[in-house]
Structure formats: C-alpha cells, structure tokens
Amino acid sequence: MGADYLVSVLLPTRGRPELMLKSVSSIIKNARHPEQVQILLKIDNDDKDTYMDCYPELEKLTSHYKVLYSPRGLGYGDLHTHINDLCAIAEGEYLFLWNDDAELLTVEWDKIMEEHRQGLHGTPIAVIQIDDTAGWKFGFPFVHREIYRAIGHFSLNAHNDTWMHMVAEAAGVERMEWRILTNHYRYDLSADPKMEDETYTDVWNKQQGGYHQTHQLLMTPEQTELRRQDSLKIRNLLDRM
Helix, strand or coil: CCCCEEEEEEEECCCCHHHHHHHHHHHHHCCCCHHHEEEEEEEEHHHHHHHHHHHHHHHHHCCCEEEEEECCCCHHHHHHHHHHHHHHHCCEEEEEECCCCEEECCCCHHHHHHHHHCCCCCCCCCEEEEEECCCCCCCCCEEEHHHHHHHCCCCCCCCHHHHHHHHHHHHCCEEEEEEEEEEECCHHHHCCHHHCCHHHHHHHHCCCCCHHHHHHHHCCHHHHHHHHHHHHHHHHHHHHC
C-alpha cells in the first residue's frame, strides 16, 4: 500500500529523555529490520531544552526519526491532539501508539507484524492489540493507516488507547497478538517510586484536562456517538474493498 515503513511509532514524551531513549532502544534493538521502523517524537515547546542532549544517543539507535515540537496545551487533556498530529506525518503502514515509560520485550516483533501486513487474518487492515505485563490488554495498539485515513484521526479523547479499542471492537477489526509483549512501568502499575515523577502526577492531579476529567468526557453520549461514527466509517472502508 505504498508505505515507506512497516511501523511508525507515535511517542509523545515530556521530562523523560532517559526513559524515552530506553523505550526507543527496546523497540529498535528488538526489531529484525530496524530500518523499517520510524520513530515519531512529540515534544512540548517549553520542554525542548530537556531533550537536546539526548539526540546524539538517539542517532546512535536510529536515523529514522522525526521530532514534532508544538505547544503543550492542556498537557494530558490534549494528548489526542498530539497523537493525531504525529499520525499526520507518519509514513508507516501501521501506527503504533507508544509511551515513554514502557519497553517492548519481544525479539523480532516486527517479523510478527509483517505476518499481519501479509494478511494473517485475511486483511492487513486491522487494529492489532498486543500483550502488556501490567494487565491492560489494549494500551499499545498497532493501527493500520487506512483505518486512520478512513476516520480522519486516531482519537478524539486523551484516552487514545481506550478510544481506539472501543472503535475497533465495534467495527470488528480488532485482533489480539499475544506474541508481542510489553512492560509498562507507569507508577500506578509498577509501584516503582522513581516513576512517580512530575509527568505522572500532572496527569492524575490536574483538575482541567487530567485523567479523571477526560475519562468522564470519554463516556458522554456525545463522544459515544462520535465513536459509533468512527466504527461505521471503518465498516464502510472494508465494504468497499
């Protein structure tokens, strides 16, 4: 379908240059063909200096990356906007939602994704959900870019993973791939005190655009209807093929 890469990794990051490098390293070093993996970073304008020293190390890992700088906005409350912006510059066949506090554990994970591209389930146009040792099975989806094109966005809520899970499940395009394993070190999942940093506490403590407020918004009738429309667009896409 003309993609330049097998996978584009969608990776917003804030205040965590070392963790970001560790996260990217787990993806690149475990890939059979790292040149087929595009890393897309979103960094807030007010956080540029935090990351300047990490680019030489990033270059050692891969030359296939882009950095998008933009205003922070509401922070977590605008996370879907940042993800959608990364999708707009992505050149991969699959769009991989990713975090700077996670690691990909499976060696040659991209070989498995190539099976999906070749039609493991009949069509490559799907949302591939992978395993997470923390227990949440829908946190890091691989979304075929034709799905993104059909609905015009990745998500319309900061809970990008839940949005895509709900849409894909309703559209009948969600596939489970337990051979690809991740570890998510988020503080409430790992209880690692080092992970209770400013980035984490900001998400959970903010009154405007924080985790709980955006989750309440996710479940409103208005956003439920928007997800229904997304699912219909995906079904129409498949019907035309």
